[in-house]
Amino acid sequence: MHRVRRADVLAPGRPPVVFERYELQRDTEAHGHDFIELAVVTAGTATHVSAGGEWALERGSAVLLRPGDWHGYRDCRGLVVHNVYVGPEVFRHELAWLRAEPRLGRVLNTSCTSLQLDAAALQVAEAGFAALNDDAAGVAHAVRVGLLLCVLGGTTAALPPVPAGDMHPAVPAAARLLEDDIQHPWTLTELAASVNLSPSYLARLFTARFGMPPMTYLGRLRAERAAALLIETELSVAAIGRMVGWSDPNYASRRFGHFFAFSPTAYRDRFRAAGP
Incomplete structure (x- = not known):
């Protein structure tokens, strides 16, 4: 079920941002992978299990996992998860400017982070997921990146404050x-x-x-x-x-x-x- 190698998810010649939908009714074994994963819950409940601990998931919950992070799901009840698989180079090059965003910049460099989307962002994300899940052919890379940014941006309101100000170069x-x-x-x-x-x-x-x-x-x-x-x-x-x-x-x-x-x-x- 879970593809753990980059070559199976972000193969050469494919966009470095891929979307996939899962419906989970039972526990899933813990697994790791060698790419960034952003998992967004759009229905149901579960308990998320990782090296960072356990926490409850519900509609609007999201989890950001860096390469190497392992995780799994327990006590799944009608859980629908939309996974966004991202090559780490995306955040080092075309989205490198996110480093200067005080809250998101820190999240992107933290292991296994629990996030929460606001209602407006979740609604937009669901519309985008409908078009992009299963790696729909013909969808421009810019559209994929745009939806990724929408999901990440929708979590900022729930993030703890970080001192503002320009980042030293x-x-x-x-x-x-x-x-x-x-x-x-x-x-x-x-x-x-x-x-x-x-x-x-x-x-x-x-x-x-x-x-x-x-x-x-x-x-x-x-x-x-x-x-x-x-x-x-x-x-x-x-x-x-x-x-x-x-x-x-x-x-x-x-x-x-x-x-x-x-x-x-x-x-x-x-x-x-x-x-x-």
């Missing part, structure tokens, strides 16, 4: 440096020097916008890439650790477990089997 610059070379042995001192700020000032600015310090953000990027490789390849855990910048296997296992609550081996054993 060094913050997205630092994020891009980390994203472009996760294998590099970054230190906060080196990263700060690369964007011409002091380490403490960069850490403060970065945390205010991304909800975490730069080195935690780097750890998250490494864990996400490791999760994808665990799902997609037969590479050893040690080899995957080296590929993402964790040369010590024991350290790699601890850091991976910090983000996903499973060791790399346990993650592969459990979630790779939850394929299509």
